[in-house]
Amino acid sequence: MTDSALLTLQGVGKSFVHGGGHVQALRGIDLTLDDGEFVALIGASGCGKSTLLRLVAGLETADSGSIALDGAQITGPSLSCGMIFQDHRLLPWLTVTQNINLALSQSKLPAVQRKRLIDIHLELVGLLPFANAFPRQLSGGMAQRAAIARGLVNRPRLLLLDEPFSALDSLTRTRLQSELQAIWAYEKTAMLLVTHDVEEAVFLADRIVVLAPHPGRISNIVKVDLPRPRVRDSAGFVSLKASLLRDLESYVEAA
């Protein structure tokens, strides 16, 4: 743990009662995230990645341990944490601007400044020309861009992303990964990204946290010491990706 940690998880555990049984989703999670850091979370399906994000977002409560953001215990959802999901979750009857404005509903800023904030973030994700479009008029990639703008518009301390690009075709996914890396470099918002895509993790993250299943626990934390923007076919990239894949496969085989 570093003194400058933005997010600190200590001994976090979470279980669920399910179908008369008991599922230990997470056990003994110790993790810190520094201000402005980009951390990716990978691991087999069901190993507790989304549960971990939901705990940090304040959407679930841990059974044990503590989670603090900026030194304050997380007790529920707050504007300090933005969240982006696999599906864009835009309301179909509202325009892009109106959807993003919803995220500012707790803001005390006057309407003019809110509009300015929305425009800045639409510009950031390249959607300014679609400010008045409805979600049905956007492609999948554009809708996810709008979700990113909505997630950032409150200028959160931490942005949580749960497989944000997994429903997109590979070309759009690759492009959005590059855009997210540019947005992160520009905004300097700390990001915690859950992904199934090891290449996405290596492309984006400062550190990659590998979760092992049953119960979900941290098995490895890998620092990615490759210069940005990362080159997917460089030797360092390819070998790190291969070693992480071997790591993940060993748990699938063990299961």
Ligand SMILES: Nc1ncnc2c1ncn2[C@@H]1O[C@H](COP(=O)(O)OP(=O)(O)OP(=O)(O)O)[C@@H](O)[C@H]1O
């Ligand atoms: N609300 C819930 N009620 C009961 N069990 C749950 C609940 N949420 C999660 N679980 C269980 O906790 C475990 C971890 O689930 P979680 O969704 O966090 O996994 P994941 O790593 O995100 O999986 P995936 O990669 O498939 O999205 C699973 O066994 C799941 O069934």
Ligand SMILES: [Mg+2]
């Ligand atoms: Mg999940």
